[in-house]
Amino acid sequence: MKDREIIVGVTGGIAAYKSAALCSRFVKSGARVHVILTEGAAKFITPLTFQSITKHPVAVDVFDETDPSVIQHIHLADLADVFVVAPATADILAKAAWGLADDMLSTTLLATRSPVIFAPAMNVHMFGHPAVQENIARLRARGCVIVDPGEGPLACGYTGKGRMAEPDEIAEVVEAVLNRRRDFADVRVLVTAGATWEPFDPVRILSNRSTGKMGYAVAEAARDRGATVTLVAGPGELRSPEGVRLIRVETALEMRDAVLANLPMHDVLIKAAAVSDYRPAVVHPSKVKKAEGPLTVELVRNPDILMEVSRHRRPDQVIVGFAAETEDVEKNALEKLRRKSLDYIVANDVSMAGAGFAVDTNIVTIYGRDGTALALPPLSKREVADRLLDVIRDTPGKVGAGS
Template identity: 60%
Template sequence: MDKTLTGRTIVLGITGGIAAFKAAALCSKLVKLGAEVRVIMTEGATKFIAPLTLQTLSRHPVATDVFDEHDASRVQHIDLADSADLVVVAPATANIIAKMAHGLADDMLSTTLLAATAPVLVAPAMNVHMLQHPAVVHNLNVLAARGVRFVEAGTGQLACGYVGKGRLAEPDEIAGAVVELLRGDRPMAGRRVLVTAGGTVERLDPVRYITNDSSGKMGFALAETARDWGADVTLVCARTDGPPPAGVRVVRAESAEEMRDAVMSRLPELDAVVKAAAVADYRPAVRHPSKMKKGSETLTLELVKTPDILQQIGEWKRTREPGGKAPFVVGFAAETDDVERHAMEKLARKGCDLIAANDVSAEGAGFGADTNIVNVYGAEGLVEAIPQSAKRSVAERLWRLVALRAGWDWTGPGASAAAGKEAPE
């Protein structure tokens, strides 16, 4: 029998939704995998399934009341939090998601979640309109930005009578996600990838420059995800709003020319390049060695084109020696109108494999935001539409798409659901 989770303690939080009955099957599966499962139920959950059921399956008492302390030598919610290798909330209602996002602690589960330092896995389940409500979307994005992981709700017949997205993922899928998190699956192990991030700086003099509003957050999320999934990551950074993530090789490149040199010199050794940086299209024709002094009422600057890094990568791929290694290349297109047309033109012109395009004027998708809305295009047109999501979630979906289309042996998130759908023919 598979005992993958032997020696692991999982705190399973069950909240008050009709899908609570599935938590019994999940608990049973986790126990069969060797885990010690400690169950916390909200008051609402106990209306749908009896605590005795979970006690029998887990072989441990079920915690339901933060004031019901059985052992004077320990505080129960702290003990549960400290014991956990992973906290799983399934089903997760809109209510518990809101509590988690805003730090509320008014019952045993929400109090334990605040005290927990272990990773948290959330499996939402609710009515389709609730799941799409801006408040719920916001709360989910807040949690994702903090590193909470999710098992997406499924689509189908809901208990309320609607048909749509909102069903709790099946126990097998949730258990698989638990195994992946605790086993530390590294689906990008052995891959060497390069990500660019931030906005390039084109100097006029030592104190003035031309740049853009890019914060680097999308590039950072891509680098972090690849790092967590086992890749050897090089992050080429221009100007960013914060420090780059730890655990990746950071190369500083202020200008477009510096970034071009940093990228091109590494191409032969890479499996993938994702160009998430916002590179200036023009630079001042003259860079003054000292600060320019104020003069006449007007000032005319002559600008010249900067290197087109993405296009040069495409040209390098086309002209490299036959049989030579070439990375899978993803470009980003930050647009404000006619996004699809501009993205497809850029894809063809620059010879990359995919273009991740977004309307930076849209709320939740602009520079500096913690979320993004991305449409990914290939030569055949739209490949995947990623709705407003935390940038970490966008990064995960994009790397999965890269792996499948590049023909990598992908065993990471979404492998079973997507097998054969995006892989090259």
């Protein structure tokens, strides 16, 4: 953590006293620590305590601009290498999840582009409330890290899950996030995402249910870990990720051309797109009108992009495919892994709740050509992306830390 800039947000809960120990640990590790207190937190522990530990002014009021050369909440947001909120009350989780900004902490959170880590602390029933859990899930899906609270006696008299994680545990997560951001710094990653549109006429297309969420999560995770990222994406409504080179395509043929053109300049290809296997043989120049009886449409095979990639790849490149299956998941995934000479394939049963298209979570198994199989529990797609990048990073003889 030496010389890293850490912003610590402290909210109004009895666990605020633990935050002083957390800040002390960061300072002893060589980090520069800047603290933001909510008005509620200041009733539990004074700004002077944190100022004495960090040797930096403590921010409380968004309108208290002590340095006329900067706007304080923007300055702190830009300064952050990582942003930690500990304790994180139900209130700040809700504000962060829905983009509210009515005090110094929530305003700065909305402005930062750094990784954000929340360490929730509250009553056991509050923590288990569906609204709080939905907000936590929303934050996780956005890429925030949640350090789950521990179980035990709570200040309110109840016993259960709600105690803020211990400072050492939170610090370990912070250190892992800071290190994670650098482990792909010299790696160029090419990602595909979303569906393709195969036109039938000016009105109708042949496509599938993919929204691109998994591929976008991979691109964002690789970017945040320092990679140079190119994202080849089919049509969709997802916002273009900042700091990522985006190539828009519509058809499978356009995606094939974009992937093959960019493959030589990249070290890793992660092909998360759901490319249409077939396209109409004839594209009608005007709308085909409805008529009596059935309509027969001749389909032709689209090129298999991964098969072509396997013929053009360099030995040091890592190639990852995805297998969205509804039956015989392992068998079909392993056959695809072997036939297309992939390094890894990420397989999921899209008929399972929480593992299909248009949701923020996924349930996958990552199969390797060396016979390994990493089965992951239900996770946000961003967390799945990071676990996949961990596997790629540790591939022997390839790019990244494992080379």
